[in-house]
Amino acid sequence: MSNDFLIKNAKEIQVVIDNNAPEIEKLDQEIGDGDHIFNVQRGIKLVIELEPIIKHLSMSKALNQIAMKILSGIGGSSGALFGTLFMTMAKVSNIDNGVDYKKAINMFADGVEAVKQRGKADVGEKTMMDVLIPVANCLKQGVEKKKDLKDLMREAIEEAEKGMISTKDLLATKGRASFLGERSKGHIDPGARTSQLMIRTVCMSILNT
């Protein structure tokens, strides 16, 4: 994993998120307040604009720049949670001398754990954690079992999709949708949907290389 990889994927994610924007906005209007998609789009744009600055930075510094930009540029829960994800990834030791896929998976898993602590949400609460936690677990186990990287990417895509769909019938107990009580049931969580789309995009780009 290199800084170029980060930027290239941010650009691909931008296209996918833009293509799915109306659907995500609608999901958020059903159980949230409708601003999730704008926050995500703004965040991705800000990250892509960092390209000239982070191009020549070490991996840890680049990730930290991204974290701070997301934190201040998105605001809200998304800013704090995604900011925490990148800030934690930047802290993983020895990432400035090359990151192989095992290390990248460790970084992602550490990041997801930190997000879980920050948001105090676990699987089953109708949030993006229903996507992030199962994917992180699947990747970690895959590395332990020395699975082929491409097989692992295909599994991660499936896990993300399963997790995203599982939020539909869940009762929201965290975040703004929780104020709806029973009325939150029957809708896919917008944060779970954007997370799933991002994971699929990154995994697909690895599959296609």
Place this chain on the structure above:
Amino acid sequence: MKKFLNSTDDFLKESLQGFGAAHQDIITCHYDPNFIIRSEATKKGKVAIISGGGSGHEPMHGGFVGYGMLDAACPGFVFSSPSPDQMIAASEKVEGGAGVLFIVKNYSGDIMNFQMASEMMTGASETVLTNDDVAVEDSSFTTGRRGVAATIVVEKIVGSLAESGGSLKECKSLGDKVNRNSGSMGVALSSCIVPAAGKPTFELGPDEMEFGVGIHGEPGRRRDKVQPAQEITNKLLEAIIEDLKLEKNDEILLFVNGMGGTPLTELYLLYDNAKKTLDNKNIKITRSLVGNYCTSLEMQGASITLTKLDQELKKHWDSPVHTAAMRWGL
């Protein structure tokens, strides 16, 4: 969407610039990161009171920066929590050696961002979390009740204590007490339009109302047919009185808050209806507040907040305050 705006990207900036210019005798706006502080520096040794939250609730919180209330306010994007860099920058400007008290409404985003700010800051800080909205069922497994209009009552009372020399611990404990003594509930007759979204957050039929609504255009607990104001008022009061376990002869502050799109004429009508019901129950209204203080953009709607009062709370409610949106006693 019909709104006064030039571009959605500049919506917040231009509004903040206008606010800063209009009230330059009381406050100063800082940009990138955005925060509002008193024009006159916080005196040494005074606890600095800082609040913040998404924009779209004006005059909350910037309108409450000034003598007797807040030292700083950090506005986020519309309906979106401010980020830690804003709170840290504001703290550095107003910290007077006695620590910082954050007043935070109970929403996941606000909690996370204020928490990150406290972790990244060097000085002492405490947080008062407001969660006065009785429409939301409270449970240790959920985000819990929302912080809504009573946040302003907390800011006024704690601001007064800080001004008169209260310590960080005392300010925190009084803030928690005001929050415990307060209950609110709101009802919406229309949705609101987030500028970036360009359309209403939810659709309400011409004869419908959203009962137990929040302050972000998020739907409430229940959708009902519109009823006479007296019936709506009674339902709101019933829920609050039950939550606060108010009894006859209890003294309260009756705060009728507009959501932004309801005229004062109707808010005073609600006040009248609430007074009749409270009089019948022998609950004594000894302090009042009516107006658009904790709004939800152009939403038509109102909330009622009751705060149970004692001598201490009354003293700090009455003390002088000089902010853009609240001024008395000076």
